[in-house]
Amino acid sequence: MATLLLGRFALNRAVNLGLTRMIGNSLNRRTMHLHQNHAFINGKWVGARSGLTFDVTNPANEQVLGTVPDMDINDVNDAIDAAHNAFYDKKWHNSTAKDRAALLKKWFQLLEKNRKEIALIMTAESGKPIAESEGEITYGNSFVEWFAEEARRVYGEIVPTPQSNRQMMLVKQPIGVAGLITPWNFPHAMITRKASAAIAAGCTVVIKPAEDTPLTALALTKLAEEAGFPKGVLNVVTSSRKNAASVGKLLCQSEKVAAISFTGSTEVGKLLYKQCANGIKRIGLELGGNxxxxxxxxxxxxxxxxxxxxxxxxxxxxxxxxxxxxxxxxxxxxxxxxxxxxxxxxxxxxxxxxxxxxxxxxxxxxxxxxxxxxxxxxxxxxxxxxxxxxxxxxxxxxxxxxxxxxxxxxxxxxxxxxxxxxxxxxxxxxxxxxxxxxxxxxxxxxxxxxxxxxxxxxxxxxxxxxxxxxxxxxxxxxAAEAAFGGIKESGIGREGSKYGIDEYVYIKYLCYGGLE
Missing domain, CATH: 3.40.309.10 (Aldehyde Dehydrogenase; Chain A, domain 2)
Incomplete structure (x- = not known):
């Protein structure tokens, strides 16, 4: 197999051979295009400003699968700026539900077409059996399909008014930039469940995947790029454990980020909840269970x-x-x-x-x-x-x-x-x-x-x-149709179902007066 040259973060021959041994002969010139070792900001594949990287390893044998950028708050600020600019200046917030639905359907089709390669990547970095990886892809892809359909069902209301010379309306509008922090145990489905809902609503996103499993996230992002997502609508930043806390804090405290969605431990969820408090930021938490x-x-x-x-x-x-x-x-x-x-x-x-x-x-x-x-x-x-x-x-x-x-x-x-x-x-x-x-x-x-x-x-x-x-x-x-979420210290909000899109919109009340 030809040596892969991926910019200045090139995988060396030993790593390539290790990855090939891990997931067999399925990695050929046609399929290797999903193996990315750069992050994705404003429609471009980029490294960390510092030039630093960290290794991604296979838990089955602890061999190194590749490297990805170890980004810090400077890089994440770039991603936030890109998402904010796409939402406001490039007027993604004013895109039609029909156009967003078509874009998500294109992404879904590409995810389905490339499901075998994504499963191989997921098994390599997460350790889960290939049959489970394939099952997760079916599950994760179902959210993209579901929210492609739900994009056109974000309905408002006409409210009966107590005065005859008024008209009262409730409309739903996208909240802005959503910061999505996802876990390692479902590296595909947790991204699609959050990102497809946010994008369907008209938001832009900055995704921070878990440091153990960034390769699946980057593969999904490559297909989003191929689907034609406009620059800045979907951004992915990768960071090691060393930078994870500061990156999470920035996403929570940046005035340009309107919402945070996090899946992970209750302890980290509580910390993020506190960090969102100053900005009274919208937050969705899916936390630990028992x-x-x-x-x-x-x-x-x-x-x-x-x-x-x-x-x-x-x-x-x-x-x-x-x-x-x-x-x-x-x-x-x-x-x-x-x-x-x-x-x-x-x-x-x-x-x-x-x-x-x-x-x-x-x-x-x-x-x-x-x-x-x-x-x-x-x-x-x-x-x-x-x-x-x-x-x-x-x-x-x-x-x-x-x-x-x-x-x-x-x-x-x-x-x-x-x-x-x-x-x-x-x-x-x-x-x-x-x-x-x-x-x-x-x-x-x-x-x-x-x-x-x-x-x-x-x-x-x-x-x-x-x-x-x-x-x-x-x-x-x-299931994509189900409202996923907990009570007590297991979280706030719901993902999936018709309610999942509500996490990324706000209700605006319009009162038209002086009517005859």
Whole structure:
């Protein structure tokens, strides 16, 4: 394969060969055009002003996949200025919904056409199995298609007036520049879910992807460029962990940024919320979860086990809506564990680029250290490790064995905190009231799941479970049509659905007086 020359940030031959080994022979001259190592500001592919870069590595084997610019606040100011200029001076805010819809449809078509290459890039930098990457692309692309359609449905209202000589109207207008800060666990879908809604509304965007997974973001951006996005409408800045905090603070505090949308940890979300306060900036937060997964005695156990597998082990347990606490009623406790154990034993572990792999590595060393510490904490405090419980160094430094831990107590980290890993934490309960008390005894309220064939119980639990989303006899609940978001400390606002576009518009009240 020919050596890639990508400006002054050229990948050397060793890196190219490492990337090729990682994702096979699919990287040829036709498909390599999506592999970018520059950021994208004002319609141009650029490096950091400082000339600094940082490495992007493959968590499956820790090989370097490439380098991207390590941008600081000076570079991000350029991106903000570009987005602000595109919105006001180039009058993107005055573009028609029909034109924005057509542009998003073109982007969607290109995303669909290039889905295989995007999946390879995503698996290489995130570690998730290729089948899951392909699934995420279907999910992520659906938001572009959805908001292309919703762009033409941002309706206002005519309000009946109390005076006969007046006419009252409510219209919706785009709020301006939106700063989008996205996580590593869904490097495709979290960008499309936010950016397509903002652009459909008539906003411009500055996207800061996670430092672990910028290559997917840049691939999506290349296709946006090919779709014909005007200069400054979509900008992407990349930065290492060293600069992440200052970049986030600038996006929150810049007077030229009208809104922030962030998906990530509750701790970082709280900090961004504070930083937005001075400007009373519009903010959307999708934060950490601590999802209960309740199995009542009336449940269909076969369906409950399938739901548990789908909810817990997608992306190696590294999703914000993964089941975190498994509450199993006395009467079915042992049988559920037995059936679940057999399913988990059958999981294929390894490099996500290999056929049939279902469990890949965790994203980085901080994450595997956290998972290991949580399991060790439970063991030291008397929990029972039914299955797994160890790092799998024979596969690589970032692999952790799918695990079941039972006999949990409320002084254990597994009981109280989100683990973000392939660990099933079992809590036994006797009554419905006890299950609800345990499930709701947290300040997190993103998603929850329960299994029951008792119709009265289904309606009771659906009402009383304190989460923003609930899977009833279902472990996979995400869809573009659904309103995604949490309550309590799990976030503000909703993404997807007809409500997702509301995060990027404001309502203007018009009162026409003196009419005859």
């Amino acid at each position: 999802a209960p997964f309740i199995v009542f005695k009336s449940a269909d156990l076969d369906k409950a086990v399938i739901g548990a597998m789908n909810s817990k082990f997608r992306n190696c347990g590294q999703t914000c809506i993964s089941a975190n606490r498994f509450l199993i009623q006395d009467e079915v406790h042992d049988e559920f564990i037995s059936r679940l154990t057999e399913k988990i034993k059958a999981l294929k572990i390894g490099d996500g680029s290999h056929d049939g792999v279902q469990i890949g590595p965790l994203i980085n060393h901080a994450q595997i250290n956290k998972v290991t510490q949580f399991v060790e904490d439970a063991k030291q405090k008397g929990a029972n490790v039914v299955l797994g419980g160890r790092q799998l160094s024979e596969h690589g430094a970032l692999y952790f064995e799918p695990t079941i831990v039972s006999h949990l107590r409320d002084d254990m980290k597994l009981y109280r905190e989100e683990i973000f890993g392939p660990v099933v934490s079992i809590i036994r309960f006797k009554t419905e009231e006890e299950a609800l008390q345990i499930a709701n005894a947290t300040q997190r309220g993103l998603a929850g799941y329960f299994y029951s064939n008792d119709l009265n119980q289904v309606f009771r639990i659906s009402k009383l479970l304190e989460t923003g989303m609930i899977g009833v006899n279902e472990g996979l609940i995400s």
